[in-house]
Amino acid sequence: MDYETEAIRPRQVSTRSLDAFDRKILGVLVKDARLPYAEIGNLVGLSPPAVHDRVKKLREAGIIRGVHASVDGPAVGKPLLAYVHVDAEGWGKSQRMMRLQAFPEVEEMHSVAGDTCVVLKVRTADTHALEHLLLQIYILPGVKGTKSYIVLSTYLERPVQAEVTGTWPSVPMPDD
């Protein structure tokens, strides 16, 4: 199996500027990608072929990366969610760290700016499995330590939303 050793980058910036219809379609598909084109058309105000055309172009432009089923973590035997901050000396992005992607428990891997190097999102069967995964991290060269944040309750977990907040609510400045 091949591992992604390069960061996920925007494939092509795609001069295509999203208009209001595209935004609406994306908003619908993010919520439920199984709706028929006819129903999407009703929601956004277009005919089914028009929706089809736009979705096809959105896919070709890489704006829609794919369609995935969202499965319940506990139901598939992974009730324990955690974020693991990895501190490494030198530079965190070693090739060997990419091999962690082979574990289905690892869902995200980012290099970050802050008081740590890499943030991992991991979902394991139990604390024992998490320990095993931490062991796999510790044997990587350059890893100085990890800090784990065990999720107690998840209040929100959703995919990338198509909408963007245009005007933020004004906040009264503190009186100092």
Added chain:
Amino acid sequence: MDYETEAIRPRQVSTRSLDAFDRKILGVLVKDARLPYAEIGNLVGLSPPAVHDRVKKLREAGIIRGVHASVDGPAVGKPLLAYVHVDAEGWGKSQRMMRLQAFPEVEEMHSVAGDTCVVLKVRTADTHALEHLLLQIYILPGVKGTKSYIVLSTYLERPVQAEVTGTWPSVPMPDD
């Protein structure tokens, strides 16, 4: 709009124990939920109606939560990904914090065990928008402070995987 004020919980533990076919089907649907049932059937070794039946049951059992399009963050105008740790006095879960879910920039919200109370995953247009969002967090009652981890590069970002690591690689114990 209503906000989820309760944590996402497993709807029903569903006595349904996943067999090998279910695991395979889930694995396929997580990768690409647009494959026809006939093709899934070829991959896992079942007929299209059998796959249909199982997927239907997996949906009814809540094991498949839904099907969502995955859109590219930068392409929809949100190239800046960050994790925000929120420190609050008392108890972080105030009703008003749930209102942050109204912002499409907020993708995840967890209460965690560790040296912080709440972890947010936010995706914004730029640092300016992130600052606006942080302002919205700071005006919440009880919020003492935040710590932001700006994502520099994303090496892996994928939905919940259906697979579970059965036997972990053995790691030689350090010689102390």
Added chain:
DNA sequence: GGAAAGCACAGACTTTTGTTCTGCCAATAG
């Protein structure tokens, strides 16, 4: 300002897929 070209949409059609039904087989319980 006018004409031509490109784009996007709606309607009708074809093809593919989803969905349902029926019968059969195996496993289990009585």
Added chain:
DNA sequence: CTATTGGCAGAACAAAAGTCTGTGCTTTCC
């Protein structure tokens, strides 16, 4: 040993996806 339940394959039907053509619009060039 028999009856019953659950699940799967094959066939038939319904529905959606995908394609094609024409039309109206905007844009752009002359």
